[in-house]
Every structure is written in C-alpha cells, then in structure tokens.
Amino acid sequence: MHNNVVSGIYKALIRENISCLRFNFRAVGRSTGNHTEGSGEASDVRACVDFLLSIKKTKKVLLCGYSYGAAIGCSQVNYSDSIVGFCAISFPFDFMGVEYKKLSQSEKPKLFIQGNRDNIAMYGKFESHFNFFYEPKLSVIIDGADHFYGGYESKIADEVVKFYYSLFE
C-alpha cells in the first residue's frame, strides 16, 4: 500500500479534496487470497470499482495504475460505463504481453505517463504502443525518470491531478 508513486498521487488527491481508493491486490499486505497471474487481480480491480459505485455511491471513476497496476487496471477500462478513462504510468507493454494492451483499448480519455530512462516499460518502444490507442489520449514524458520515479513523484501526481480536472471540471 505504500509505493512511492501511488502514495504521491494519493496524497495529492487528498490535498485536492478528490475522493480516492487505494488497495492491495490479493495476497499482498493484509489482503487475503492467492496470486493468480492476472485474472484474479483483474477481478480485484472490478471489485474495487463496484465498491465505489455501490457502497460509496460514486457516479464516475477514473482508473490510475502504475506498472503492473497499469496493465491490470487499465485492462478493465471497459468494465463499466461509469469508468471515464484511465491514467497509465509506465504501462509495461512488453513485459506483460499484448493481452493487456488490447484489453486497454478504449475510446475513453487516456493519459500515459512514461519516464525516458525506463528500461522495464521500455521508453524506446513507447511511441509505437501509444500510437496503437484511439483518441482521445495524451502522453507525458518524464525527463530523466526510470521505472521507479524516485524524485519525480510530485511531478507525476501533478499530471494525474491535471488530467482529473480536465475530465471533471
């Protein structure tokens, strides 16, 4: 629950008074269950969307995933009409296989954040992956950042908040 990138966004959203939910996947932290190589984790994302819609009476949800969480999370963008789009930070297209990229295709708004020193979600292949996606879409390249974004957390959070306001204001 305490990844530097996600925590940076979470704190920024709270400062902006924007409702948000963060969670641990199954078998992580105090979450129960077993790791399932993706299918169960995708259902975890859907369960969290349902929690927001049904329990918290949220009407619109923006997905925001980082690394593995981008691949799993953004692949659920078409699960509900109440999901308005996604932010994908270092989507590991080549590491995770093409399935998650295809499932993330959508005509909803999309923001991709990418470090230009990332060699896991490889920057050299980013543009071709980005070009695969339908409009509307935006990309933000973080100059000097590798996959772990040490020192760039506030920059990422600012971009996510800006994208949120572009959708909801």
Add this chain to the structure above:
Amino acid sequence: MDNIENTFVKNDNVQLEAEYFSSNSDNNTAVLLIHPHPQFPRA
C-alpha cells in the same frame, strides 16, 4: 484524518485491504489507484 477510512473490499471469498478518502465536494467522482505488484521488478 476523519475522512480516511481503512477498510476491506470484498471480492467473493477474498478480502482486499484498502484505504478510502472521502471528499466533501459531493461531485460523485473518485480515482481508483492501482498498485504495482511486489513480485514485479523493484528498484
């Protein structure tokens, strides 16, 4: 903070540890933050 709730999200027989911040803005929107996996490459 009063409007931060430590909770569990139920997914069939799995309980997901979660933390929810509730805005008082009443605009009925939320951001769902999705973590990397600890088994994925780390720094």
